[in-house]
Amino acid sequence: PYSEEEEDLQYRLRTGEVVDETTYPMVPHMCSEDARLQTFQPWPSSAPVRPRALAQAGLFYLGEGDRVQCFCCAGMMGGWEAGDTAWGEHSKHFANCFFILGHDVGNVPSQGGAAA
Ligand SMILES: [Zn+2]
Secondary structure, three states: OEEOOHHHHHHHHHOOOOOOHHHOOOOHHHOEHHHHHHOOOOOOOOOOOOHHHHHHOOEEEOOOOOOEEEOOOOOEEEOOOOOOOHHHHHHHHOOOOOOOOOOOOOOEOOOOOOOO
């Protein structure tokens, strides 16, 4: 996928504006994986990436096209292609995301079990 905010994020990281883990998550009301999963109800069935995989990768649906955003770094992605994985693309485009890096940013894993 393409990344809309990557350049801006890189700029902020470069300028040292983003230095402190306490600024994360950027979208605190989407800390819960279940809350993120809920946003995918109108997710296009033609999209090659499944809602649960996206929610597990910290992403929620913006309700438009196939654009998603990360609750932690607020990075936005879209243009999903066959073979893309949610976690793979998130870590590729936003390698400095604290959720990607495994920091405790308040993520609440789904209580729904492993059912896909
Ligand atoms: Zn992120």
